[in-house]
Amino acid sequence: MKKFNLQLFDESRAALLRNAIADYAEIDGSYELMGTGFTTLDESPNAQTDSETYINEVTASTDITSYETEFAYESRLIPSQKAIYKLWKMGRDHATGSDAQLKYVRVELFNPIGEPSAESAEYTARLFTVANEVSENSGAGGEKISVSGTLHAVGDPIQGKFDTVAKKFTEGSFKGKYDTAAVAQS
Template sequence: MSGEVRQRYMQANYIDVGSTDSTYAFMGAGFSELNESPSAQTSSKRYINDKAQTKRVTGYDWSSSFNTDQIRSEEAVDFICKIGELQKVGGDAETDYVIVDLDQKVGDTGSSYHARKFHVAVEISNFENNDGEMAASGNLLQIGNLTEGTFDTNSKTFTASV
């Protein structure tokens, strides 16, 4: 039995670009790469009665790499580029990031979907010149634990699960 491979467009990404209230901007136009890396951390131990190691997942070192063209009229792109251009650090380089599963609708009506929210540090690695067109690349680096919940794509609001 075979199934369909999940398509990338079924996952939407939003970044909080607001300074006071949550103001999520869609990360679409401009972004040519946005890859999630859970990077499970493990430990291993061999017990005296076993030939093989016992391994366990002990945590995660989550990050999401990105590449974007500098389409500065896109709020998400402009927000990320300003962090690198102004060399912001600490809390000034942190925000919330939400991954929305558009193939996992919550409820029969409305525009709410399963989502995961991460508090992240925005690391800008490079500003590139691609044949005269400017681009930026870097990573979103997780701070603390993720929060599972729902995201309403119309109101652009995240609600944590109970």
């Protein structure tokens, strides 16, 4: 019996896999991919709300007042992976204040700006300043050492694009494949 890849016929139903989002940390002036060694790197916007019930209503009205964005991560301690080593070292050395902060870019690889090529591959992205909270370094005998923690956003994200070839972030309003009016809604 012939098997069909139904996603080829209906792209609107294809759910993204985790590798459709790339994460980069600025280490010593250049952006390093946070890939090999990371088993999770999740985003939680953590919207903060304010609710109020007016005297003529039974149901409360809620406003979003701010965000406390966090990125929980778990990784294996692979010293040759510069981003992992930097995060681990911040916790090991008990870094505080600006010494515990770094630039972090979240790149939406599913949302290209133009046509990616070997010379330039730009995607919609957000740049964050984050404070690194290392919560645990663990590993029992014979096990791989794990480093886990949370990157806490410091201030608002900066909207822009990231070129994965040049490893360069550019601030601005850019439209990717899924940001245009031409995207069909089903």
